[in-house]
Amino acid sequence: MEDMAGCHRWQQKKRGKGSISKSRRHLLLHCLPSIASPTSLSLLPFPPPPPPLTDLLRVVSRRLVLATKTQSITTMATQEEECMGSVKAQLAKIFEASLKVTVPNEPDVEPLIAACTGKFGDYQCNNAMGLWSKIKGKGTQFRGPPAVGEAIKNNLPTSEMIESCSVAGPGFVNVVLSKNWMAKSIQKMLIEGIDTWAPMPPVKTAVVDFSSPNIAKEMHVGHLRSTIIGDTLARMLEFSKVKVLRRNHVGDWGTQFGMLIEFLFEKFPNFEDATETAIGDLQAFYKASKLRFDSDPAFKERAQQAVVRLQGGEEKYRRAWAQICEISRTEFHKVYQRLGVHLEEKGESFYNPYIPGVIEGLMKQGLVEESQGARVIFIEGVNIPLIVVKSDGGFNYASTDLAALWYRLNEEKAEWIIYVTDVGQQQHFDMVFKAAKRAGWLPQGDNSYPRASHVGFGLVLGEDGKRFRTRNTEVVRLVDLLDEAKSRSKAALIERGKGEQWTEEEIESTADAVGYGAVKYADLKNNRLTNYTFNFDQMLNDKGNTAVYLLYAHARICSIIRRSGKDIEELMNKGTLVLEHKDERDLGLHLLQFAEVVEEACTNLLPNVLCDYLYNLSEIFSKFYSNPECKVIGSDKETSRLLLCEATAVVMRKCFNLLGITPIYKI
Numbered sequence: 001m002e003d004m005a006g007c008h009r010w011q012q013k014k015r016g017k018g019s020i021s022k023s024r025r026h027l028l029l030h031c032l033p034s035i036a037s038p039t040s041l042s043l044l045p046f047p048p049p050p051p052p053l054t055d056l057l058r059v060v061s062r063r064l065v066l067a068t069k070t071q072s073i074t075t076m077a078t079q080e081e082e083c084m085g086s087v088k089a090q091l092a093k094i095f096e097a098s099l100k101v102t103v104p105n106e107p108d109v110e111p112l113i114a115a116c117t118g119k120f121g122d123y124q125c126n127n128a129m130g131l132w133s134k135i136k137g138k139g140t141q142f143r144g145p146p147a148v149g150e151a152i153k154n155n156l157p158t159s160e161m162i163e164s165c166s167v168a169g170p171g172f173v174n175v176v177l178s179k180n181w182m183a184k185s186i187q188k189m190l191i192e193g194i195d196t197w198a199p200m201p202p203v204k205t206a207v208v209d210f211s212s213p214n215i216a217k218e219m220h221v222g223h224l225r226s227t228i229i230g231d232t233l234a235r236m237l238e239f240s241k242v243k244v245l246r247r248n249h250v251g252d253w254g255t256q257f258g259m260l261i262e263f264l265f266e267k268f269p270n271f272e273d274a275t276e277t278a279i280g281d282l283q284a285f286y287k288a289s290k291l292r293f294d295s296d297p298a299f300k301e302r303a304q305q306a307v308v309r310l311q312g313g314e315e316k317y318r319r320a321w322a323q324i325c326e327i328s329r330t331e332f333h334k335v336y337q338r339l340g341v342h343l344e345e346k347g348e349s350f351y352n353p354y355i356p357g358v359i360e361g362l363m364k365q366g367l368v369e370e371s372q373g374a375r376v377i378f379i380e381g382v383n384i385p386l387i388v389v390k391s392d393g394g395f396n397y398a399s400t401d402l403a404a405l406w407y408r409l410n411e412e413k414a415e416w417i418i419y420v421t422d423v424g425q426q427q428h429f430d431m432v433f434k435a436a437k438r439a440g441w442l443p444q445g446d447n448s449y450p451r452a453s454h455v456g457f458g459l460v461l462g463e464d465g466k467r468f469r470t471r472n473t474e475v476v477r478l479v480d481l482l483d484e485a486k487s488r489s490k491a492a493l494i495e496r497g498k499g500e501q502w503t504e505e506e507i508e509s510t511a512d513a514v515g516y517g518a519v520k521y522a523d524l525k526n527n528r529l530t531n532y533t534f535n536f537d538q539m540l541n542d543k544g545n546t547a548v549y550l551l552y553a554h555a556r557i558c559s560i561i562r563r564s565g566k567d568i569e570e571l572m573n574k575g576t577l578v579l580e581h582k583d584e585r586d587l588g589l590h591l592l593q594f595a596e597v598v599e600e601a602c603t604n605l606l607p608n609v610l611c612d613y614l615y616n617l618s619e620i621f622s623k624f625y626s627n628p629e630c631k632v633i634g635s636d637k638e639t640s641r642l643l644l645c646e647a648t649a650v651v652m653r654k655c656f657n658l659l660g661i662t663p664i665y666k667i
């Protein structure tokens with residue numbers, strides 16, 4: 001039922017209940033005390049001032065306008081509203097109208113709509129039982145849940161969506177959708193585009209903090225997972241018309257830079273010449289400098305001095321730091337380029353100037369306490385405190401994350417901030433979010449906005465069931481891993497004789513799409529919280545739930561359309577889609593469910609929900625296509641069935657697009 005609640009909240013945007021403005025006002029009001037004037041702590045540039053009061057008033061008055069509008073909404077959903085959102089959302093509107101008439105004394109009952117698993121309908125409304133327990137004994141005419149269900153059914157406004165309704169068991173209202181309406185809706189999507197099926201989350205701006213490797217350290221499979229999952233989440237939000245700030249929160253600040261800079265000076269007296277080729281492997285460089293740091297006290301001393309000089313802004317040290325960052329960046333970029341992932345870097349160093357002011361604000365609110373020489377925030381229910389200033393006066397990972405959260409909420413006006421890291425960091429984020437709630441930066445409830453969410457994921461395992469590593473080296477170079485996926489898929493294409501039939505360019509681009517797509521899909525199809533085993537043979541198999549199978553399935557549909565020799569654009573506008581046969585109707589229903597599935601995947605930040613949908617879609621399509629009764633080319637239903645093929649291809653392509661996978665059109 002969780003997703004239903006989410007679904008209902010998301011509709012509020014369209015109905016104008018103003019969930020954003022409410023939370024925005026909350027944010028502004030509560031941020032005011034935390035952003036006082038510059039203080040003794042803030043030796044560095046202070047964060048810019050909070051939004052002026054006029055903004056606040058504008059927001060409050062907008063909320064008032066919205067509130068007035070809401071009151072004028074009648075019990076009948078308007079024609080325009082009825083056509084918006086997923087099937088589930090549209091049914092919810094119709095049922096909401098019925099509920100208002102059925103139980104006029106129970107205001108704001110949220111319609112509970114779910115897709116049916118049984119054979120009595122396509123969807124069901126599950127409100128009767130819950131309502132009965134609320135109204136029992138209040139002197140209504142009802143005598144139990146079935147009667148409530150019966151009344152909900154009878155009070156439904158007429159709608160062309162619904163063919164028939166029936167009440168089952170303790171008041172479940174089953175709905176059979178009208179085939180005509182279904183066919184019309186699919187054809188409408190074909191004409192107007194799949195964007196009309198996009199979710200409508202109640203936020204304008206979101207931050208997705210993902211990938212985020214550390215400079216000079218290994219970019220490992222965990223960062224690969226974060227990159228793949230984060231990109232998908234960003235794509236789903238972008239599809240939903242949310243402005244997404246794709247943030248690469250790289251670890252580019254901290255004491256290790258003193259050591260790296262000093263080592264750089266030592267190895268390269270003309271350090272500016274120390275390019276990537278000269279240094280070679282930056283990870284090896286890191287290890288060597290660490291060894292030096294641990295074994296030579298004089299070096300250690302110099303390294304510690306170097307941190308001070310770097311943080312004091314000394315030119316030479318800043319330049320050396322920038323150079324080390326740049327070399328790492330080139331390395332990271334190779335991975336992003338292969339995956340086609342776009343990110344904007346705002347590393348830890350970016351937030352450094354904001355830390356003192358933010359902590360000062362928290363201190364003024366009385367949230368920061370002294371503990372063993374450090375400054376900490378105690379969090380209810382957690383036995384260790386969140387350290388915000390270390391005992392040596394320095395800042396840490398948590399101080400940076402607090403400043404970054406402050407910045408994202410107040411400067412970037414993000415309403416949803418999503419962090420994608422391994423589950424190991426869950427407690428860290430839990431504490432940061434709770435501290436932000438104590439400070440009033442975030443509302444108390446987890447379901448209101450602005451919202452911060454941690455998207456955790458499990459480990460990548462090797463065949464041996466242990467943490468994934470390659471044969472001889474300790475770590476896996478991600479670029480090598482991706483290159484291997486590509487070369488294996490290229491070899492498979494050659495083996496299938498494509499070397500003779502296709503151009504070199506076609507082979508290359510198909511191998512890219514299949515190879516990288518396979519790596520991404522293998523990661524995304526599992527619930528992200530579980531560990532998964534990295535296995536090339538499995539992910540590159542052309543049977544089963546793999547990207548290869550799905551990409552081929554899509555290419556096959558495209559070839560059916562090509563073989564028909566028909567102009568699909570023309571059919572869309574002049575022909576008619578009908579859903580007569582059971583297999584056609586099943587396929588149509590699944591296509592229509594795309595909107596609510598993306599919404600669920602997006603609300604709960606679960607890409608695997610979309611993968612399941614995509615896999616089922618190709619299975620349901622196969623059932624339709626392989627049924628001799630549903631012959632496509634040359635049958636008297638050719639036009640309609642070609643349109644159904646096209647709709648399937650369009651939806652599959654959108655799924656691929658959201659998963660960051662490039663579709664292929666021929667095999």
Ligand code: ARG
Pocket residue numbers: 209211212213214249250251401404419420421
């Ligand atoms: N650099 C960190 C790591 O490699 C991930 C950063 C995640 N984002 C954040 N805002 N803390 O573990």
